[in-house]
Amino acid sequence: MENPPTMFCYQCQETARGKGCELQGVCGKHADTSARMDLLLYAVRGIAIINRALREKGEPDCDASHFVIDALFTTITNANFYNDSLDGFIRKAFELKNILAGTAKKRGIELPDLPQVEFFATLDEADKCESFTGVLAEPNEDIRGLKQLAIYGCKGMSAYARHAANLGYEEEDVYAIIENAMAETARPDMSVEELLSLVLQVGEGGVKVMDLLDHANTSTYGNPEVTKVDIGVRDRPGILISGHDLKDLEELLEQTKDKGVDVYTHSEMLPGHYYPFFKKYPHFAGNYGNAWWKQTTEFEKFNGVFLFTTNCIVPPRGNCPYMDRVYTTGVVGMPGTHHIPDGHPKDFSKLIEHAQKCPPPTEIEHGEITGGFAHHQVVALAPKIIDLISRGKIRKFVVMAGCDGRMPSRDYYTKFAEGLPQDCVILTAGCAKYRYIKLPLGDIEGVPRVLDAGQCNDSYSLVRIALALKDALKVPSVNDLPIVYNIAWYEQKAVIVLLALLSFGVQNIHTGPTLPAFFTPDILKVLQEKFNIGTISTVEDDIKNLINQ
Incomplete structure (x- = not known):
């Protein structure tokens, strides 16, 4: 391929010219970040191949399944822009792949040849691996499109599987479908007919994982109720929690009790107000702002602290006035922010102390949103x-x-x-x-x-x-x-x-x-x-x- 693009990504709707981002992602992702994600996905396919073989012997590695869903989740659009974080995922991926390969060898399991990719210390030369790790490694555009459709479906499945697992709900079938699909997309001999069947299998997995997450959420927090949610503000410092992970919302609300701060939801976290469990917290104030993409303007007026639990974080504009008040957790990464590591529970104390020093939010609208019309x-x-x-x-x-x-x-x-x-x-x-x-x-x-x-x-x-x-x-x-x-x-x-x-x-x-x-x-x-x-x-x-x- 003559003069290959610096990167190639077409996983989101806003991809450049409706064809693919080649210099920098419309989302703000840089080429070196894109190369890391390609390399991580390449390693994940190797892990999936081995763990699928172990599963066929009744011995799948649980840690491998957890890593696969987290690695796929962190490559979703607007989740991780932090190269250091992605480097950590890649190192762990190749270490895990080698451990699994050793386990398979001990069990007498024959594996297909798994190409090795040299891991550069800084990944500055990761583009040298582009010929077999990137999206364009598959030359047939129909095969490429169907493979990516299956992979993107697995990314969505992985996000929901992680939310359910955080609440203690897992289903082996979900992991099996994800790992089988990732393993199959590594095959060079897949036909269009086989891939169409694979894509629909991923869709069936989507039903399974959404059913699992629905059960996890409603069993833990009750069935959503018709609820009117305030979209104004109160007169105390605020924390704005964004994303989708209800476990993080629960732990934040519990740790902010009687701390003099209010918690507001943003974008996809709005439905947290619909669950009966969360209505016991008087400092659970309401919803602030609109969809994810407006955050770069709306956040400037919130004045408080922000917690991103999942994807939908947007790289800030130059001289961003709120960057030092952004905290991330889970698979989310952004340079210049504070990251809260996993824990049982997570420790939000620094975030809360930071919020206590902030002025109250500036109101940008007032009124109510009515929701809570889930199936029950x-x-x-x-x-x-x-x-x-x-x-x-x-x-x-x-x-x-x-x-x-x-x-x-x-x-x-x-x-x-x-x-x-x-x-x-x-x-x-x-x-x-x-x-x-x-x-x-x-x-x-x-x-x-x-x-x-x-x-x-x-x-x-x-x-x-x-x-x-x-x-x-x-x-x-x-x-x-x-x-x-x-x-x-x-x-x-x-x-x-x-x-x-x-x-x-x-x-x-x-x-x-x-x-x-x-x-x-x-x-x-x-x-x-x-x-x-x-x-x-x-x-x-x-x-x-x-x-x-």
Whole structure:
């Protein structure tokens, strides 16, 4: 390959020119960071190959499975920008791979040849390994796209598996599916047909892991309840917690009791307010701000301390006034921030002491957000909803779950929500909700026209709701329900949600604002033939085609 690009990454929706980032990621990721992630993923495939072989003998290594999900999670968009942290993951990966290979040898297990990659002390020369570690190592673009689709699905699965494990819930099948998929993508002889089957297996794994995490969250914190969440501020110092990990939220709230500070949620942590468990903390103040991408402006007004528990951290602009007040934990990494190591529980004392010295937040908006419509709550409302459908008061449910993003084209989702007929109800989950959840869309005889199930992983609740409606309305399949899908995507957790829906056989999903760059024309043709996947067009045409057909 002549004059190869400095890097190549097309895992998120905002990738450069809709084709791939080659100089620097739109997310802010630099080429040397991208090279480290490629090398880490290469090593993870080696670990997966060996642990799969050990699993077939009934002896999988639990530490290896945990490392695989953390390594995949840390390479998700907007999770880790810190090269030192990634170097640590890479060192551990090759050490672990060698230990596992030794174990396999002792057990008499024959392994395929596993190429060795020299680990440079600083990884400054990691690009020398690009010929067999990077995305472009696979020359066939269709095979490459399907392999990456499986890998990105595994990244999303890994995020959810880590959240569940933090609450003490694990399932061997989930680890097996992830490791099998990662091992299979290392094969040079995979056919398109085999990869399509593998992708759907990953989707089935997505259903399993979201079911596991739903069980972990509800067993630990109770079933979400309809809740009104304050979006204003109080007059005490504040801590703003972002991300998705509810265990971190629990430990932070417990350690901040009677410390003179309030805790606010940000972006995907908003649904923490819906769980009964967290309502016992009087200093759990409310939600501050909007979706992840607005943090570089909104954080300047919060004045307090920030805790990032998972991905969705954005590199700050030059002369950032809040950088010294940012704390990260788990797989999150950002140069210039404070990192809180794992512990049982984690020690948030320095963060709390820092927050106590800060002024209160500056209010940027006021009012309330209503949410908590996960499957348990909506099933309780089922008789009323069925009655509204039978009387023609509700014509369509519109699933508008997924991710938000910073591109101007995202205004489409606000306009689409505003343009929906009054007899349509939006089912949502994930940070895509911030495009319309604060709009005055009203209700239908007491049922709000926006039903927020929670975080992106709570898209599983939307599936449970659809299955419950199928049984109640006695229709053959979910594709016969008055439900349409207009989903926004940004990163790899949205990918696993999509694959999970496809594994259920859901048809006619529209996604946007653009289709993934790894969907080549041939891949898209197959997905359209099998599932009738489409992309968005204009608000007017999509309402006509999806609602008024």
